[in-house]
Amino acid sequence: MTAADASAADGDPLPSSSPSSSPSAGDARRLAAASLAVGDPTGWFEHLYAEARDGRAEVPWDVAAPSAHLRALDLPAGDGRRALVVGCGPGRDAEYLGALGYAVTAFDISATAIDLARARHPSSPVSYAVADLLSPPAAWRHGFDLVLESNNVQALPADIRARAIAVPGMFVAPGGLLVVLAAATSRVDSDGSGPPWPLTRAEIDGFAVDGLRPVSITQVDAAGTTLPTRWQALFTR
Structure with missing residues (x-):
């Protein structure tokens, strides 16, 4: 679920800052909203990982430690x-x-x-x-x-x-x-x-x-x- 943020490492899927100030939280919500708008409630996961792979987004739960x-x-x-x-x-x-x-x-x-x-x-x-x-x-x-x-x-x-x-x-x-x-x-x-x-x-x-x-x-x-x-x-x- 990226951020080396302690809250994310503890299993919180979004960093502790607000979505507007946290790029990783904003990326997830931006892509989720776009998928939901076209009736695809799960497609945003692939979009998020693909954008992160290309350096255009961050995955908020992608942290090094297990939950x-x-x-x-x-x-x-x-x-x-x-x-x-x-x-x-x-x-x-x-x-x-x-x-x-x-x-x-x-x-x-x-x-x-x-x-x-x-x-x-x-x-x-x-x-x-x-x-x-x-x-x-x-x-x-x-x-x-x-x-x-x-x-x-x-x-x-x-x-x-x-x-x-x-x-x-x-x-x-x-x-x-x-x-x-x-x-x-x-x-x-x-x-x-x-x-x-x-x-x-x-x-x-x-x-x-x-x-x-x-x-x-x-x-x-x-x-x-x-x-x-x-x-x-x-x-x-």
Whole structure:
């Protein structure tokens, strides 16, 4: 999710300055608005990565360190168990899980993002793929012991968000774990500005589909960032 900004490194998808003063935040919102205007709510991801590749934009979540909120979970060693990273971008979280010993598959809707992840990690055991969360490969159903959804659904507008929320749980194998990390809100943002559009508690509860049940749903402090409260939700089948 670029900026060496501490808030972005902690998993906040936008730097702590305002969109008008932050080039990376402005780039994301500019391209998202253009895609939404033509009825393409996910096309802006590829546009953003492509412009960043050409030096014309910055990706606000493209930071070197894996998500601090993911690291705080203190996950056990993977021991070869299968993991899936939703919307992996340049691969920082996928590589982190790989280093823990998981057999990781990571996907993104942006082909340029996947090219970037492969270029940055040429010797990586992670399997990177181009795929769409709203139309994933059928073979992934119930195929992973750990599924990570971090900050992707919050980048989608309300009219497709419910569809997206229903998908990550479908990837979880029996006995597996779904981890959801997202910006939190107790209401729908009144002005509709975004991305991101923080998730309500009802939306977080909506990840419990297809036989999943919540293990824990908590709000964690992310003080000093543009989105100071975040969800940390775990579900299992």
